[in-house]
Each structure stands twice: as structure tokens, then as C-alpha cells.
Amino acid sequence: MPIVKLGEEGRWTNYHCTGTCDAATRFALRSGDAPRGRDEIAIAAKSVQDWLVEAAAAKRRVRPLGAGWSPSNVNISSQSWLLHTRRFNRCFRINADDVRPGIDAGALMLVEAGALVDEVSDKLEEQGRSLWTSGAGNGQTFAGAAATGTHGSMIAAGGIQDHIRAVQIVTPGGIHWVEPDVGVMSDAFIAATGSAPLRDDAMFAAVQLPVGALGIVTALVVESVPKFLVRPIQNLRKVDCAALDWLAEGDFRRFSAAYALDQDPDFVQMIVNPYKPFKRPAMLRFLYREPWRDDYPRATPGQLGAGYDALSLLGRFLNDYPWARGALLQFAMKQGYASGPDVDAPPVYGSWGEGLDTHRPLADLFNASVTIDRADLAHVFEMVCAVYARHGGSTVVTLRFMERAQGLLAPARFAHNAVIDFDGPRSQRTADAYARVLERLDAEGVAFTRHWAKSCRLDALRVAADYGEDFRRWRAAQRRLLPDPADRALFGSEVLDGLGLTC
Ligand SMILES: Cc1cc2nc3c(=O)[nH]c(=O)nc-3n(C[C@H](O)[C@H](O)[C@H](O)COP(=O)(O)OP(=O)(O)OC[C@H]3O[C@@H](n4cnc5c(N)ncnc54)[C@H](O)[C@@H]3O)c2cc1C
Known part of the structure; x- marks a missing residue:
């Protein structure tokens, strides 16, 4: 069983001590030892879906956690079930017959969502590949960093989420494999991950930066460049x-x-x-x-x-x-x-990876x-x-x-x-x-x-105004992934509700 309960209800404080979840029940998603990544994430995604259904039945909201680095407290939710993903961190090569025609499988890696940016970078570098940008530190999980648009200062690059080519995202109602219209992975590969394919540019652009409000990201396909x-x-x-x-x-x-x-x-x-x-x-x-x-x-x-x-x-x-x-x-x-x-x-x-470090916690x-x-x-x-x-x-x-x-x-x-x-x-x-x-x-x-992960004094009105039509497209994608308002509320928290992302 990839999800284990960690002790009884209690308090959890994030990495830099900027916020505390009271009355939190903590669970951890852990990697298994399946030889093929697709089999492993199929098992994990199903157990995440069951866990979401159980949380809803227990009338608890949920909060997926990466490394817990975000000082904006987008990772904080009291009276909730927390899902630590940090130990769900294996990375797998992708074969040429796993992708659609025209896609360079050698540039891609299948990454479990809790892998640290540092771990992804190391795995890529072992294979002669590299990320092309990341934040100033690399101790965040890949999914957590992408969820908030983490970036560095590579002048010709965008954010870390630009590396993502496909996302497996789990909601109470389904296990979705989201890609751009043109597609990336073969239908057989997607089926083996236990997901339903969802090839749609707007949906993909929404899940590249979900701010933790669209479901639980269990896996990512990450693109790289030569080292x-x-x-x-x-x-x-x-x-x-x-x-x-x-x-x-x-x-x-x-x-x-x-x-x-x-x-x-x-x-x-x-x-x-x-x-x-x-x-x-x-x-x-x-x-x-x-x-x-x-x-x-x-x-x-x-x-x-x-x-x-x-x-x-x-x-x-x-x-x-x-x-x-x-x-x-x-x-x-x-x-x-x-x-x-x-x-x-x-x-x-x-x-690229050698010039970064994973950072120590700062209160x-x-x-x-x-x-x-x-x-x-x-x-x-x-x-x-x-x-x-x-x-x-x-x-x-x-x-x-x-x-x-x-x-x-x-x-x-x-x-x-x-x-x-x-x-x-x-x-x-x-x-x-x-x-x-x-x-x-x-x-x-x-x-x-303003940065989603930082203490930026944002509110719902301002978010809607800043992102305009893109915000409406993101909300439309959210309604497709989570058509039941109760499921959208499941991913709510005081902070995310306040930003207008989950209410
Ligand atoms: C010391 C420090 C240095 C930093 N440097 C930079 C920098 O150089 N550039 C920059 O842009 N930012 C920087 N940041 C911000 C940091 O990159 C973000 O806070 C990032 O989101 C942290 O990733 P995490 O894995 O800790 O995510 P968390 O803080 O754990 O989570 C962030 C959000 O993602 C959601 N989430 C996490 N995992 C999942 C998942 N599997 N599925 C769905 N949702 C998920 C959470 O619920 C939450 O909403 C820095 C922060 C600190 C504290």
C-alpha cells in the first residue's frame, strides 16, 4: 500500500516555520519497487484516488505537500488530511516505443511527483542530460516547485514548469493523464499508468502550474537538454x-x-x-x-x-x-x-546541478x-x-x-x-x-x-484582475477536472480560498 498514515492527528509546521496546520492527520505516499515506472504510478495513483474518497467521506479537506518550502502558506491547511509526497521520488527512463511518433524519448524522464529538483537533476546528469533552469536552491519537490512557478535567472528561459511535457493528476473522480493537443506518450503507455488520456492545450497549461488546487499530481514527464x-x-x-x-x-x-x-x-x-x-x-x-x-x-x-x-x-x-x-x-x-x-x-x-544546493531550513x-x-x-x-x-x-x-x-x-x-x-x-x-x-x-x-509561494499580500480580486482571461481558462479547466463543487472544496484551504482558487 503506497499510502501510510503517520501517527495521530496533530500539528504540522512547514519547512521555514511560516505556518502551522492544526488538527492535521498526516499520511505519506511512498515509492514501491516495481521495475517499470508506469506500473508503480498506476498503483500509487489508484491508492491516492481511494485516499481522496476516504478523506471526503471523513469530511476532511486534503493538502498535498512537497518539501513544504512555500512561505506563502499555500501548503498550510488545518483540520485536513495532509499527504507528504517526499518519499514518492523515483525517476524512470522512457523508451522510444513509449512515446508518440516524432517525440525524442531520450530527452524525457518519468518523475514521481515527490522527487526533489536536486534528485531529478542528478538523475538527468547521470544520463548526460540537464534541466535548463531551476530556482536558486533545489530542495523543493519537482511538483511543488512547478505548482508555484519557481524560477531562477536564466535570461532566455521561463519557469521550472516549462520542463513538464505531461502530468498525471488524480481527483476523486478520475486519474487523468494530461498532455498538450499534439500528445507526447503513446496510448499504451498512458493506459498502463492507469490514467485516462486528456490531450488539451488549455488543460495542460492549467496543470503545469496548479497551485495545489486541481488535484494531486502523482507523476510528471520532464524534458531535458544535453548536459x-x-x-x-x-x-x-x-x-x-x-x-x-x-x-x-x-x-x-x-x-x-x-x-x-x-x-x-x-x-x-x-x-x-x-x-x-x-x-x-x-x-x-x-x-x-x-x-x-x-x-x-x-x-x-x-x-x-x-x-x-x-x-x-x-x-x-x-x-x-x-x-x-x-x-x-x-x-x-x-x-x-x-x-x-x-x-x-x-x-x-x-x-547546472553542481551550482545549486538544497538549502537549510530558516525560521x-x-x-x-x-x-x-x-x-x-x-x-x-x-x-x-x-x-x-x-x-x-x-x-x-x-x-x-x-x-x-x-x-x-x-x-x-x-x-x-x-x-x-x-x-x-x-x-x-x-x-x-x-x-x-x-x-x-x-x-x-x-x-x-506576485509569486504564489511567497508572502505577497494577494487576494481573489487581484488574482482575477492580474491573470484576466488566463484565470478564467484555468478555472474552466478546474471545473472540467473537478466538476463536483464538493471536490473543488476538498482541495480548498484558508489561503487558497482567499486567493479565489478553490471557492
Ligand atoms: C529558501 C527558499 C528559496 C527559494 N528560492 C526560490 C527561487 O529561487 N525561485 C523561486 O521562484 N522560488 C523560490 N522559492 C519558493 C519555492 O520554490 C516554492 O515555495 C516551491 O513551491 C516549494 O516547493 P515545495 O516542494 O516545497 O512545495 P510546497 O511548499 O510543499 O507546496 C507548494 C504548493 O504545491 C502544492 N503541491 C505540492 N506537491 C503537490 C502535488 N504532488 N500535487 C499537487 N499539489 C502539490 C502544495 O499543496 C502547495 O499548494 C524559495 C523558497 C524558499 C523557502
């Missing part, structure tokens, strides 16, 4: 505010030439101190992609510049000594940032962001930093870039996106300062969206 190397450059540089114009125009080459290498970068990230962002050095990270070669000298994640956690340790100081905020943040940036390898250091290389974390049209960056960024700093925001501000991401509810919905993140220690003042930023953007008429 590649990245050369990181990481440095602290004073950035001229004129450089924002280059970034807004997408002239990343010019930005790179000014602050790192005179080459086209594949990844550009800038972390600034919002207190005088152009007078104090910013933390810059660039990645340059190169073809794979086996003989590159191996480097540690630290040498590759992974992680910048030390910044989160300063919360109390920043809250208690407002007059020192700018200087303290700068001190933390310097101490906490793996400065280097810089341009003049001997180059180091790593695969009292504040995570928020806004995604804007990159073209607005030049006139918005300084204003955002000024408002945030004036009202006591006590985190660094990170700037990342990405193209339009797939999924009807993808926050990266502009053709070219700049994402401004406010990540660091939690305090009421920081949350209030972020709220002032949002008010100011609205007052200036700047279009923006």
Missing part, C-alpha cells in the same frame, strides 16, 4: 544606475562586459542593498554556458558560489537598530556572499517579490528600493530575469520579465515596507504580478 557546463563569475561591484537601461533593453552583454566578462551571459542576477543601491557595491552573479566536457576540474558548491544564507541571520539587529540598517545590510552582504570566482581568478566550471523568513515587464525596470527599480528602504524594509533586494513562462497562472507573463525579490529576515516592518512598495507600483500604474 552543459556553466562558468560562474560572482563579484561585488558598484553598479552605475545607467546600467539599468541596458538590463531593461535586454542588453545583458553590455552589462556583463562592464562588470564581468565581455561575453553573452546566460544568467544574470544582481542583489542590492536597498539603502543607496547604486552607491554601495551590489552582489553580482553571472553564468556563462559552455559545451560539456568530461575533463573539467571539479569544484565544490562553495567554489561555484551556491547559496547566500548568512544574510538571513541579521533579522533582529536590523529590526532593533533602524539607524544602522544600510550599513548592517552591507556588512551582511559582504560576509554572507561567496565573493568570487571573479573575472581575474582561474575559471571554475560545474554542471522567521520573509520572502516576497514582484514580477514586472523588464522594460519598466529603469524607471521602477530605484523607486522600489527607495520606498522599501524609507519604510524600513530590512532585506536585500534581488533582481532576476526570465522570459515568459508556461502555465496559465505563471507570474512571469510578460514577454520579458524582471523579478524583484525581497528575501531575508522576517519582521513586521519589512512586511509593511513591502506593502508600501505594492501601493506605490499601483499608484504609478505599473503592471506587476
